[in-house]
Amino acid sequence: MLQTFQPRGLALDTLLRLPAALRVRAFATAAPSPSPTSAQSPIPPPWRPSTVLDEWVGREARPISLRQLTFFGRSLTESRLLGSANYVRLELPTRIAHRLRNMQTLPYSALTNQHISHVYELYYTAFERLRKVPEVRTMNDNDKFCDVLKMCLKEHLSVIPRLAMGILEIQDSVSGDECDRFMTTLLRSRISRRVIAEQHLALTETFHSPWHFDGKKSHMSPDDEFVGEIFLKCNAKEIIEQCAKTASELTAKAYGPDVAIPKIVLQGHLDTTFPYIPSHLEYIIGELFRNSIQAVVEQEGSAKPPPIEVLVCEAAQHVIIRVSDQGGGIDRDILPYLWSFAKGPRRKKRLQNLGQVPQLAATMQELQLPPSDPDVVGATGEKFGSPLATLSSRPPDLRIGIGLPMSRIYAEYWAGSLELHSLEGYGCDAFLQISRLGNRNEVLSTRATMDAV
Template sequence: MNSRAIRPSGAQLDHLLKLPSSLRTRAYAAAARTATTNSCSIPPPWRPANVLDEWVTREARPISLRQLTVFGRTLTESRLLGSANYVRLELPTRIAHRLRNMQTLPYAALTNPHISHVYELYYSAFELLRKVPEVRNLNDNDKLCDAIKICLKEHLTVIPRLAMGILEIQDSVTSEECDRFMTTLLRSRISRRVIAEQHLALTETFHAPWHFPDAPKPPGAPEDDFVGEIFLKCNAKEIIDKCANTARQLAAKGYGPNVAIPKVIVQGHLNSTFPYIPSHLEYMIGELLRNSISAVVEKHYTDINTPPPPIQILICEAAQHVIIRVSDQGGGIDPSILPYLWSFAKGPRRDTRLQNLGRVPRLAATMQELQQYDHPLPERAGSGERFASSLATLSSRPPDLRLGIGLPMSKIYAEYWAGSLALHSLEGYGCDAFLQISRLGNRNEVLSTRAAMDSL
C-alpha cells in the first residue's frame, strides 16, 4: 500500500470536520496509529486543519531582551494586562505555524509515533490557548497563566520525542530536511517558552507585595536586577563557575571516586556582565563543559592522584559582544563525527542515540524525577525551572547518557538572541569552542518567518 496516496472520501472528511476538536484529534490519532497496519483511508491528525488558516496568516511579532526589560521594568496592572494579551495572541500564532510545518511532512513521517505525539501536544495547546478570551482584569490574567502552565508542563517531552522522531523518519524525509524541520521547531519552542515564562514571572512579581517602589523587601526576595526571567547583570564568570561545579560533580559521580576530574580555570574579563536569561547560558556552557570534561577524562584516564590537564576558559568582552572560549586537551573530535557536529539527523551511533533519548522522556515527566541525580532545582534559576523546564532534565543527566543533541541545541540557543557558537577541533590534541553573546540585548529574537516556513 502506498501510504502517501491515502486520502479520505468526501463524506468521511465532512464527518470528521463536524466532530468537536478534541474528538477529531483523537480520531485522527487513532487513524495514524493504525494506518501502517490497516488499509484505513482516514488521514492522520494533521491533514484537515482549516482552523489554522486564520492564525497562519499572522506573522509572529519578534521581541528583544531590551524590549522585554523596558516593558517589565516599571510593572503596572495595565502593563501586565498588555503583556497578557500579547502572549494570548502570540502563543497560538507561533504554535499554528509549527502545526502547519508538520502538515507539510510526508504521510509516512507523520505516522511516526514521536512526531504524532508532538503534533497532538501542539494541537491541544493551540486549541486551549486560542480560546482564551481577551484579558481585561487580573482574574482573566490568572486564568491565562493557568493555561500557560498546563502547556509548559505537558510539553516537557517535546525535545526528546522530536529528536527520536527525526532519527526514525529518514526513510521518508532527507537528513537535510529533518535538520531544517528540527531547527525551526526548536527555535520556535524557545521563543514560546521565553514569552510564556516571562509573563508568568511578571505576574508572580506583580502579585508579590515587595514589588511596589516603597515596599520593604523580605529576605530572599529577587534582586532588582531581575526583570521577570531576564537578569540584567548576568555575570559570565559566575555562570561558568556554577556550571563547572555541576558538570564536575556529575562526572565524578558517573566515572567513580577513583577517576581524576579536570579542573576548570577561568581567565579574562571576569567582571563582564550583560542582560540575558541565565538558564539559556547555563545550558550552553553546561553542554560545552560536559563534552570537554568527558573528553579529557577518557583521553587522560588517570587515578585520583594524577590530575589531568585543566579546561581553560577565557572571557573576552568587546563593545557589542562577550566571547567565551572553552579550550580542552581531550584529543579533539572523532573524524567520523566531526562532519555531523551540528546535525540532529546525520552521523553515526543512531541506535545508541535513540536508546539514550528513550530514557529522557521518563526523566522529564515530573519535577520529582528531575531531581533524581541529587541536584535540586535552584531558587532563582533564571528561566523555566520554576515553570517546569526540560532543560533541567537535559543538564542533569549522567555523563554516559549521550544524546547527540547538545551541540546543535546549544547553537540554536546561541543564535536565538543573535549570538553564535563555533568549534575548532585539533585532532589528537583537543577542542576550542567559541560562544559569542550579544551584550547589549538590543537584537531581536531570530524566528522562522512564514515565508521560510512555506519554503520547507
C-alpha cells in the same frame, strides 16, 4: 468540503492537486484506525478543520528583544501586565500555528510516526486551548490565563526527546538535511514560546509579591537585578564557575572517585556583565564543559590531566567565551555531523538513549542526576512545570546526541553564535558569542522561510 477539512499530515496544496478519486481515498485512509494491530502500528490522525489554522498562519510572529522585555517589566503596573498577557495570548497560538503548518508539509508517512504524531497532537491541543482564551481584561482573567500557560509548559516537556526520536526514525521518507531544518525550526520556535510564556508568568509572580508597589521602579524587586526571567547583570564568571562545578561533580559520579577531574582555569574580562536569561547560558556552557571534561578524562586517564582553559573577552557589542580542552579532538566519523540532529554514525545508540529521557526542558539542571525529591524546584528556569527530575533515571554519562546542536540554537536565538574547532589528536576550542547589549531581536523562522520548506 475538501477545502475545509484535510487529514493531518497531508499538505493542503498537495491534497488539492490530487484527482477527485484520490482525494476521497486520502480522506478515507486518514480516518482513525479502529483496532491497530500493535502499539507500534501507525495510527492515522483524525480529520481537522484547516480554515481556523489558516487564519492564524496568515499572521506573522512579532519578535521581541531582551531590552524590550526588560523595559516593559521594569515599571510594572496592572495595565502593563494585562498588556503582556494579551501579547502572549495572541502570540503563542500564532507561533504554534506556523509550526503545525510546518508539520503538515511532511510526508504523510512521516507524520504517522508515533513520536512526530505525539508532538503534533500536543501542539494542536495547545493551539485550540490558547486560541479560545478571551481577551484578558482583569487580574482574575490573567490568573486564569497563567493557569493555562503552566499547563501547556508542563505538557510540552516531552516534546524535545520525542522530536529527536521521531526525526531519527523518519529518514526513509525525509532526508537528513530536511530533518535538521525541521528540527531547528521547531526547537527555535519552542524556545521563543517558552521565553514569552515564562516571562509573563514571572512578571505575574512579581506583581503579586508582597514587596511590589504598583508602577514604582524602585520596588521592582529586592535587588532590582531580575526582571521576570531576565537577569540584568548576568556575570560570565559566576555562570562559568557554577557550570564547571556541576559538570565536574557529574563526571566524578560517572567515572568514580579514583578518576582525576581536570581543573577549569578562568581568564580574561571576569567582571563583565550583560542582560541574559541565565538558564539559556547555563545550558550552553554546561554542555560544553560536560563534553570537554569527559573528553579529557577519557583521553588522559592520568593523575594530573591538563586543565580546561576558559577565556572571557568583552567587546563593544559582544561577549565571547572560549573553552579550550586537550581531550584529543573529535573523531573523524563524527565531526561532519557535529551540528546535526538527524545524521551521524550512532543513530541506533542515540535512539536507545533518548528512550530513557521522557522529558526534557533543556536547562542546566538536566545535566545533573535527578534528586530524590521530585517536587524540588530549581532556581533557574524550572519554576513552571519543570522539576529537577525531568531526566528521571538518566545516568550521568548518558549521551543523547543533541546537546551541541541545541546549544547552538540557544546561542543563535538571541543573535549570538556557537562555533567549535577540533584539532585531531590534541583537543577542541569552542567559541560562544553573546550579544552584550541585549538589543537584538529573537531569531524566529518567518512565514517566508516556512513556506520554502
